[in-house]
Amino acid sequence: MSDFKYPHLFEPIKLAGTLFRNRLFASPTGYQDIKGDGVLTEGAAAYYERKAMGGVASVAICEGIVDGELGRGGDYHICLDNPLALHSLARVAHAIRRHGAVASQELQHAGMYANRSLSFLGAAAKGVAYGPVECELDGRTILPMTEEIIERTINKFADAAAFAKQCGFGMVTIHAGHGWLLHQFLSPELNRRTDKWGGGAVENRARLAVAVCNAIRKRVGPGFPIEIRISGSECYAGGYDIDEGVAFAKMLDGHVDLIHVSAGSHEVEEVFAVTHPSMFLPDGCNVPFAAEIKKHVETPVATVGALGDAELMEEIVASGQADVVEMARALIADPDLPLKIRTGRTGEIRKCMRCLACFSSELSNGQDYCAINPEAGRDLELKYDIPEAAVSKKVLVAGGGIAGMQAALTLRERGHEVILCEKSGRLGGALRCEERVPFKKKLDDYLNSQADAVARAGVDLRLGTEVTPEYAESVGADVIISALGARPVKPNIPGIGGKTVLSAEETYINPEKAGASVAILGGGLVGIELGIYLAMLGRKVTIIEMLDHISDGGNFLHVLGLKAELRRYNIDLQLSTRATEITDIGVHCESGGAGKFFFADTVVYAVGQRPLQEEASALRFCAPEFYQIGDCVTPANIMNATGTAFTIARDIGRF
Structure with missing residues (x-):
């Protein structure tokens, strides 16, 4: 195939004599569901195995703490000095390996951030933590690492690497970035020691990381790849920049087999959304750090951050900016991404929206549930799933939004006859109003991809068709799924009907209707994101929220990216503030018992959605089986809509 479109991405690479089948690696992602004895559940093996099935060359698994007593950063971290972890880790390594990918174990030590919330360890959790120097953190005194503790730590890293090798992993990934211990020693802000492990010189601050690499190499031998993840730049005032990132990488050159450059x-x-790029940043936003470091080292370099676009990733490798491209959330959204790229099916890729729902869900629920991939987080149950229903049925799906499209697709996969009706002339539902928003391009891509998948799947699609009870009866379906969605709530505030008042939906569709200054009622995700969009268009924006915090809808990590954008565009966020009256020139409010007035040419309400429950329920007895899903039950988020639609569609036809 001389016309192969992405030859550089699928060129093998050898690291320490190990052959990696392509240049696409799965970077470490957490897995919080562990047993009480600190070992991984069977679900972890299925989760990481699913990535290997999709065609990546390597799969790195969750943080393995090298020192369970002094280095554990949270309740749900596995410890590599716990011998009971052997069997569960071996199961994970085998699951990855048998699909032709190299399994990598991340090695981590939390340093000064260790032992902050070890709730289930009881008396063993003394809150003791060591860092480069003595300091106060979270009401605790962090102790400086002595020579003995430093030596212990170096040995712990080496022991952990050897343990990982024993478990069947084919590589280790040393985490020396993102604020963990080795990064703390490198940071000029945190490491103010005056001995050989600190001081002003980068050589001293990098000494611990280099010693760790050398100790690991001695233990695992020359034929075992060692990867190290670093922050090429700390990206904040007072932190080191790319010049020191280059100097650090040069010190690592020759001591490892792959330098993995993050930020x-x-x-x-303020830089959380850089380390984990938010939807507001461009694709490949952190690639320049890797590209600069690659100019100065002989060791192969990997890049990571906001990657998943085939054309961009091919260009990165082809142009020599990096030797390896690593992905995290992109492979949660679509673990088959490498195979789809290789086989020319890029149009079918679920493109990560970088909404951080997966990360928030992992920390809250222990599973990486994805907004647009309903299989994510359900890897174990789906591993043993029967692909087709026992009984094929005729199913009418009312509503072609997020939930309706996913239900139709899953039903077709399981062999049912599906009719999908959408009242408007286009699939996608209410979220189509955001298609002009630059940072929502991935959302629009997803909606288009789902609509295309419906067209390919053999669904009987009927656009411009409202499903009334009479219409539903005429179809003669065995099953009806009602996915009619929700409509914006119009708050009962004096002046809400004024000529200067718009809904958020109308403003998204026609932002030119908004004046030079805009007051948005509602500090949830809809209102905040709309405010950012209008500020990008040059409007002066004030957001008014009754609560004392941004209402995150369960996606609390996305809020960190939102806050960065609020600062960037100087958006005025008024919390604990209630609108009492709207006039032609602004909004009267009450806050803390005092009155306030905010001048605005336009007032926009974004205070929630009303579920179309009665309209949906009107179809309840028009077929033997009936299901109500998505926002017409309770308005929530994309992840809830896709997950519920997927699961209920799989339930249909069991008998």
Whole structure:
């Protein structure tokens, strides 16, 4: 195939004598569902195995803490000095390996951030933590690492690498970025030691990381790949920049087999959305750090961050900006991404929206549930799933939004006859109003992709068709799924009917209707994102929210990216503030018992959605089986809509 479209992405690479089948690696992602004895559940093996099935060359698994006593960063971290972890880790490594991918274990030590919330360890959790120097953190005194503790730590990393190799992993990934211990020693802001492990010179601050690499190499031997993840730049005032990132990489050159270049620090709020790129940043936003470091080292370099576009990733490798492209959330959204690229099916890829629903869900629920991939987080149950229903049925799906499209697709996969009716002339539902928003391009791509998949799937699609009870009866379906969605709530505030008042939906569709200054009622995700969009268009924006915080809808990590954009565009966020009256020139409000007035040419309401429950329920007895899904039950989010639609559609036809 001389016309193969992405030859550089699928060129093998050898690291320490190990052959990796292509240049696409799955970077480490967490897995919070562990047993009480600190070992991974069977679900972890299925989760990481699913990525290997999709065609990546390597799959790195969750953080393995090298020192369970002094290095554990959270309740749900596995410890590589716990011998009971052997069997569960071996199961994960085998699951990855048998699909032709190299399994990698991440090695981590939390340093000064260790032992902050080890709730289930009881008396063993003394809150003791060591860092480069003595300091105060979260009301605790962090102790400086002595020579003995440093030596212990180096040995712990080496022991952990050897344990990972024993478990069947074919590589280790040392985490020396994002604010963890090795990064703390490298940071000029945190490491103010005056001995050989600190001081002003980068050589001293990097000494611990280099010593760790050398100790690991001695333990695992020359034929075992060692990857190290670093922050090429800390990306905040007071932190080091790319010049020191290059100097650090040069010190690592020859001591490892792959230098994996990320950015930022998890402990600095303003750069969280750089370390984990938000939807507001461009694709490949952190690639320049890797590209600059690659100019100065002989060791192969990997890049990571907001990657998943085939054309961009091919260009990165082809142009020599990096040797390896690593992805995290892109492979949660679509673990088959590598195979789809290789086989020319890029139009079928579920493109990660970078909404951080997966990360928030992992920390809250222990599973990486994805907004647009309903299979994510359900890997174990689907591994043993029967692909077709026992009984094929005729199913009418009313509503072609997020939930309706997913239900129709899953039903067809399971062999049912599906009729999908949409009242408007287009699939996609209410979220189509955001298609002009630059940072929502991935959402629009998803809606288009789902609509295309419906067209390919053999669904009987009937656009411009309202499903009334009479119409539903005439279809003669065995099953009806009602996915009619919701409509914006119009708050009962004096002046809400004024000529200067718009709904959020109308404003998204026609932003030119908004004046030079805009007051948005509602500080949930809809109102905040709309405010950012209008500010990007040059409007002066004030957001008024009754609560004392941004209402995150369960996606609390996305809020960190929103806050960065609020600062960027100087948007005025008024919390604990209630609108009492709207006039032609602004909004009267009450806050803390005092009155306030905010001048505005336009007032926009974004205070929630009213579920179309009665309209949906009107179809309840028009077929033997009936299901009500998505926002017409309770308005929530994309993840809820896809997950419920997928699961209920799989339930149909069991008998």
